[in-house]
Amino acid sequence: MIPLADRPLDAEIARILRLFDEAGAVLVDLPVLLPAERLLDLYGEDIRARAYTTRDPEAGELMLRPDFTVPVVDRHMASGAEPARYSYAGKVFRVQEPGSNRPPEYDQVGFELLGADDPAAADAEVFALIARALAHLGLRAAMGDMALLRAAVTGLKTSAPRKAALLRHLWRPRRFRALLDRYGGVTPVPPARAALVAAAREGRDLLKGAGPAIGLRTREEVRERIAALVADAEEPPISEGERALLDELLGLKAKAPAALTRLRDLAVDMAAIEPAVNAVARRLEALAARGVDVEALDFEGSYGRTSLEYYDGFVFGFYAEARPDLPPVATGGRYDALTRALGGGRAIPAVGGVIRPALSLALAEPQREARP
């Protein structure tokens, strides 16, 4: 049940939970301790720099939850009927940068919608609900869509391995750029690789005398990669035109309606993004139908590219413009691919958002005090 409110923060949490409750959410209680192995598998080694680790004599390494996504999906996979709406409130724990004054533990109140058929409607439902909970604060909302970038990369006129490599680094902008420059012929092929490819083309057995095969990676895997490098060297560069279009998409920053017009223009030259652009259009219509002022929404082509959460579609955040020192008051997005990774191949459409109640409370208080 919704907790009794005797502290202002508890009251704020209860207020938000009540809204989520009215939206049909089931309030769930989720574990704080998660198996480290599972998070490492999902997020990679970087999670160690972000999450607190502890140890259980029997269960081994555990992590204090850095967010609620994994436990929510686990809980749903175990028992949920679809579509399902969940709400939750509790602490998350994140190691902060040295010298940072941001708290290592703080509350989140969240809403997740799993298994809904109509993605545009589901995205709009979650966004509108979070927007309603924060309406009194006059926050700036920004959004993006990782599906656009994915579609643009998938549509490049280049080999499947090159597309796969770019897609794998969507969330690492610097590495993505380095790969794109390499594939575009902007940066030269490293000399050692050029020499390797030349030697392989002469038909020499490069593994002869190269030392014993130690470790799990086999000689066969080395040979396969040499073959892949030779094939890649034959690939024509990704054209300047295609790279320019990608840059235009990544640099797009406008109010949502203007951004949609730009996206439609881009789709004339980048046909691959058309379905994703149509999805953006349907989402904006669904948002408008829920009473969201889409004219005021900021749309950014690169939004969500540096978050840890691995959102892979719609992404959004709410910001206090007068307080650029604060992290976003709320964030959210779609994470279908994450459910596939967690569910052992079974993907569920999933979208959700979290509010930091300490921030929404702090931002509301001066306004309350200012009133007579």
Added chain:
Amino acid sequence: MTLRLALPSKGRLMEKTFEWFAERGVRLERTGSERQYAARAEGIEGLQPVLMSASEIPRELAAGRVHLGVTGSDLVREQIPDWERKVEALVPMGFGHADLVIAVPEFWVDVDTLDDLDAVAAAFRARHGHRLRIATKYHRLVREFLRAHGVADYRLVDSQGATEGTVRHGTAEAIADITSTGETLRANHLKVLSDGTVHRSQATLFRSRMAAWDEAASAEYRALCERLGIDP
């Protein structure tokens, strides 16, 4: 005794450190028995040498329990988050050279750069169902280095010793470890990536920013700097 100076308590690192100070007119000598880890500086009343394990010196510097300390720059970077806020590197001492490098099996002829390592890590994960393992004891340095270079799909496995043997023993696919000549790597059929040097370490005199720098300690420090010929 106002200025506490932490020195490595054992082996060549200790000998070289004592020599380094002696060459600059600061004669350090051990007092008591070999096992007491006590020392004094001849003719400098206010300087208190403290002998301890080189791997504990970063912690003592960061906590401000010593004013100065001699240890490897790799240990300071690995053990103290955002180390420059806590300590200042005064002077590299020109010995104890060791490079922290990423090394892979020699027969990986297709791998020469971090870019290659990243590509191989992706293929390895798809093929073997788990991330490519890199054995190291320098978790922070290696993780930050690999993140900065956009290497993904690896995981670090802890190795506190004999790290070069882990690949041959099947507990890792690659390593990140300290090497001075590369001989041990070669003996274990490993090679260093051409852009895989994480850090070039050497023995360094550090100053703690966290210690109590009262007037006496500051005066003593300035006098010591003058003897050593370094800028305070």
